[in-house]
Amino acid sequence: MISKKEILAWLHRYREVLAENKEYLTGLDAAIGDADHGINMDRGFGAVEKKLDGVADKDIGTILKTVGMTLVTTVGGAGGPLYGTFFLKAGMTLSGKNELTAEDMVAALNSAIEGVKMRGKATTGEKTMLDALVPALEAMQKSVADGGDIHAALVAATTAAEEGMKATIPMLATKGRASYLGERSIGHQDPGATSSYLMLKTAAETIGVS
Amino acid sequence: MISKKEILAWLHRYREVLAENKEYLTGLDAAIGDADHGINMDRGFGAVEKKLDGVADKDIGTILKTVGMTLVTTVGGAGGPLYGTFFLKAGMTLSGKNELTAEDMVAALNSAIEGVKMRGKATTGEKTMLDALVPALEAMQKSVADGGDIHAALVAATTAAEEGMKATIPMLATKGRASYLGERSIGHQDPGATSSYLMLKTAAETIGVS
Amino acid sequence: MKKLINKPEDVVREELEGIALAHPDLVKVSYDPYYIVRADAPVKGKVGLVSGGGSGHEPLHGGYVGMGMLDAACPGEVFTSPTPDQMLEATKAVNGGAGVLHIVKNYTGDVMNFEMAAEMAQMEGIEVTSVVTNDDVAVQDSLYTAGRRGVGITVFVEKIAGAAAEEGRSLAEVTAVAKKVNDWGRSMGMALTSCVVPQAGKPTFDLGEDEMEIGIGIHGEPGRKRMKIAPADEIVEMLAEPIIHDLPYKEGDQVIAMVNGMGGTPLIELYIAYRKLHHILAGHGITVVRNLVGNYITSLEMAGMSITLMKADDELIKLWDAPVKTAALRWGV
Amino acid sequence: MKKLINKPEDVVREELEGIALAHPDLVKVSYDPYYIVRADAPVKGKVGLVSGGGSGHEPLHGGYVGMGMLDAACPGEVFTSPTPDQMLEATKAVNGGAGVLHIVKNYTGDVMNFEMAAEMAQMEGIEVTSVVTNDDVAVQDSLYTAGRRGVGITVFVEKIAGAAAEEGRSLAEVTAVAKKVNDWGRSMGMALTSCVVPQAGKPTFDLGEDEMEIGIGIHGEPGRKRMKIAPADEIVEMLAEPIIHDLPYKEGDQVIAMVNGMGGTPLIELYIAYRKLHHILAGHGITVVRNLVGNYITSLEMAGMSITLMKADDELIKLWDAPVKTAALRWGV
């Protein structure tokens, strides 16, 4: 079972990871976007950090919905609605829960991704965060189906997300700002796929560890 | 005697000298002014060059007045009215003459300088072209008074102009654009004094030589 | 990074304070959330116009709030779309009962955030329509991309739809004329230098001393082609010809033309460019009936320019000429 | 050098062609010699206003030709005073029988060339007066210098004297109000970067990546002090306090304030600066009754800004508010 404490630890740690990777993510965005992805994510999770204590005694669903609403109102750009929707949908799926099974986790990631697809009108292969998230979900599902525990599932998801992230390098972007570059988008790693990979990696480091 | 041919040779040659020194003069002006003195003088004497053939059969006074009027209408800045007045006054002094004595030359330079002083409301020691021109006139007068020939007088004037030009380096500018710099004008050679020195040097190289 | 700023994270708030202090006759500023609204909003019975986008494009959009143009503008962080809560509050603040038009530049972020805001406003019972501008011919328009970027035509949409709303037209009519302006408009831009996002602290892209970038957007996004710098007349040709051939603009057409500076370009250069644009258009038998030459939709301190053309009929010219009273565009009043 | 130009020596002529094509409703352009004149010049019975100076300060002066402001502007080469023949022809072209005022910025070259032009015009029977602006507090005013430079206040003189002339005041009256504006005005500027004179091809001065220059003029002249770059609020203080103490502007005074960009400064930064200026003035008990924030008197692509204050009484405010219709300043019409 995933405890609320672990969820909070994951969110706190992801905020740190984003701060550490602010320039790196912004640099990736400078190459094929507008040089703000790291700044935006850092601002958004900085705001999340300030909200977390206030909802720490609420259920996990409420916590994640609060994260989503905070991201929607502080990130802006493409990242705001997308990550905002991601957490809103996950939170809606986990309404009322104070601890999560592996199945809850899979269901939440699944509906979070459906939310991103709907909001962004995008699918895999378009050089976006979905290229990290969708393979991660598939690996997680497989790991859980094969009887893996929560941590194993998150590690499998992270590995798949990393591969998915790297696979964005040769892709031609057809969604988001990078698509304006046409052929010139090829050869660069997608910043949103990178922040998504970091989100899963942080989960694997903070959830189901001990 | 100075022939009209020598006057024309001097003017043609000075035009070349200015073209060669365009960047040098502009660079001096960049340090304490607005980086245009070489460009301005080059443009003005470029225009003069086009006028000279048309007045080559007129008297020396008319030729110099034409130079002056051309400079007034093509140079602009401080250099335009000052060099324009210089040549206008010299031309007025030499009205009707087709060849010049050493005394004519001294008289012309004298009234040219008076014109510059009047137009610029300036005197020596203010870090302007007058710091090259006035010592040059004094040296020329002395040389002629001592019985020197025209060429000797021009060589003496050039030497004095060069010293005067160099003496502007430690001066504090109190006239023209450089005066806005206050103390920071110290340590730089005045561009107008430099173009005046080059004008006399060219005269010494083209007049009374053979 | 050389900028006249205090802390990078305070740039937008301090700019808003400056706008509020400089133009109290024209606008009011909300700080939580950020938006700039007409001093006399909401105007009863008038369709409200809300636009917004990342900051750094000034005077777009805040400079266009006022009589005859926008009712509100939502500034995001520099080059980052604003958020739905800003747009929702602005929409509520300008709703005079006749509905609200959202003018959105076609960037994924802007579109998604405005979509969320429109959904929320509709849930609160406000009728909202939106127009997405997408005039940048530097971007290939295909089913397989996010479409073309919205750039210079946005200024035209705000002016002309603003005049239509001021006339008392309905939401459907104002929306229709805004769409018509966008449909009839095309733009393309280029850069001589990059710009520096304050929070990034370094140039978004690097250009060699003899290079320029053709087809840039307004966010320091790289363009489609990097090449050796060319004389102004050739550059104007490289922008104007693709624009003309795209709509296409044809012999006998009348256009309103804008030669826009990207923020760091001296006006003297924009007039040199306008001169060439005018000659090129004349060569195609196209007449410029109105024009703008200056900084209207910028990219911070970027040196460069963009050209926008809009085909103009009598209706659009009349709306263009209607009085406008904003910080950045003013005539007839 | 990165510029949107063709040949450096054609910059001024091509700019004039652009202005003529863009604003045929406002101005006519003479190419031999160069000057820009109101489309309806000469206005019978009205005092004519002629200004001019080196190019590179756009929109000054050509952008201010039109109803309620200048009758003519004479552009010199970049940063080089125009010549007396231009000024003479412009003076003749705007002479409506009530005399002509020359508005001259205090630079040796400008002063001497306008002096020669005035002498020539008077010989042709035209009554000419002149006002020399000298508002730059960065320059020590002493008997032993060429006095202070004329900078930002020139825009105010052109606007206000233009309104006075439009009202039908006499040459003596228009001259008097122009002098009053200059007497009541003070300015100071600073640069973050140098500018590049097209014909020179390289920066006029070099500034380190972390340096700025305080007290610069509008020709890329070095300033009085070079120092490490500081936050915007401190920079505004360094400019505002010397200005305030110079006149001095006192508690209870009303002022018209301008925060002017040098050409390469984004508008967002100018609003940040205006905000601080407003607070500083409020701290001194000084009220800003009108303001301008934008590029009004520039130095090519220089990044930086200047601040101008003018003490305002009812007469000056009324003349400021009077209608003006020029390419760069327009209201009330």
Ligand SMILES: Nc1ncnc2c1ncn2[C@@H]1O[C@H](COP(=O)(O)OP(=O)(O)O)[C@@H](O)[C@H]1O
């Ligand atoms: N339509 C979309 N669907 C899913 N993800 C998208 C879409 N558009 C953009 N993204 C993701 O958003 C990232 C950019 O986010 P960010 O830089 O914060 O926003 P913006 O592009 O508005 O500046 C991209 O790297 C990409 O992964």
Ligand SMILES: Nc1ncnc2c1ncn2[C@@H]1O[C@H](COP(=O)(O)OP(=O)(O)O)[C@@H](O)[C@H]1O
């Ligand atoms: N009042 C003056 N009297 C005499 N010479 C002057 C005066 N003011 C300036 N000068 C000369 O003019 C030169 C500058 O000329 P130039 O650069 O062409 O004009 P500007 O200063 O208008 O750009 C100075 O170097 C100086 O020698």
Ligand SMILES: [Mg+2]
């Ligand atoms: Mg981005």
Ligand SMILES: [Mg+2]
């Ligand atoms: Mg000079």
Ligand SMILES: [Mg+2]
């Ligand atoms: Mg962005």
Ligand SMILES: [Mg+2]
């Ligand atoms: Mg000069």
